[in-house]
Amino acid sequence: MARPHIEPFVELNDDYKAFTLPGFSGGSHYKVLSLDTDCGACTLKVRFDGGYVRKPGMSYSDMELFILNGAMKVGDQTIVEGHYLFVPAGHALPAISVDQGCEALVMYNDSEPSFVESDAHHALALSAGYISVNAYEDAPWAPGNLVTPSVASGCLIKVLRYDVLTEAITFLYCMTPEFMQDNISYHDCAEESYHIWGESWMMQFGNLPTGGYFWRPPYINHGAFRCKLGTIAFGRTDSKLHNYFHFNPWTNPDENKLRAAAHLYRQRPQLYQWTASDGHNHPHGPSDFEHPHYHDDPQVKLIHKHGHTDPHSHSHD
Ligand SMILES: [Fe+2]
Structure with a gap:
């Protein structure tokens, strides 16, 4: 079970809780914005x-951090509001210290927060991915x-x-004052957003103000959109973001998924035929012919474990 749909969620009025997970030092507090209850992946x-x-x-999970306000020292570097870190699993950060307090979005992508x-x-850290x-x-x-279509x-x-x-992306986005888009979109990817500042409106979910958040699983209709005064937000996807645009507000996620499959077809x-055929004609796991041992990658195993949730699901164990 992947993370459930949460939209809209406005965290500003919720209290922080003391962060007391094993391995972490005291002095930090958290609010959960979204959580995968199977593997513990979360956005805090x-x-x-x-x-x-x-x-x-280091952590055993890929970790992303975005400073919302205040300053944090990471080794010799002082990072301030707007700073983004991508820390691959197993990549050791130098000592961290905070002189006067700061708030950040912190995301653990593969498992619950861990610190060693x-x-x-x-030895297996993909440190070249550090950002x-x-x-x-x-x-x-x-x-x-x-992102296409635009x-x-x-x-x-x-x-x-x-x-x-x-093709997952992490990004900032902004909507200019009086931005509008009149169509409805959905994607094959999950989509996540946190409003750093500003309010925007969406036909299905109403206004999302400063401090507003959503985790939106694939194929959920969203739009039309409007933004009165401008918005700046932090966003992520978990795979390729393709905009499927349409104008029918009544379609449900299953129908949207079928339309997306028809698009692929x-x-x-040929790719559609190969992936959709009922017989077990495909090799163990998602094949990658450039990297034959790709299935042994722990992240790919995790994706595959969580991937087969449709009615045609079948085990490869
Ligand atoms: Fe979207």
């Missing part, structure tokens, strides 16, 4: 108190047509991370 809003310190160490004290990277960038200062806005003009994007295997018929 975390408040680090002034005086917070953490020794050098270490001043060396794990450290200030999203406000170090990246320009790009047009929304980075959203309406007036929705801009800064890509902070792009996963070359899954027309555009890539």
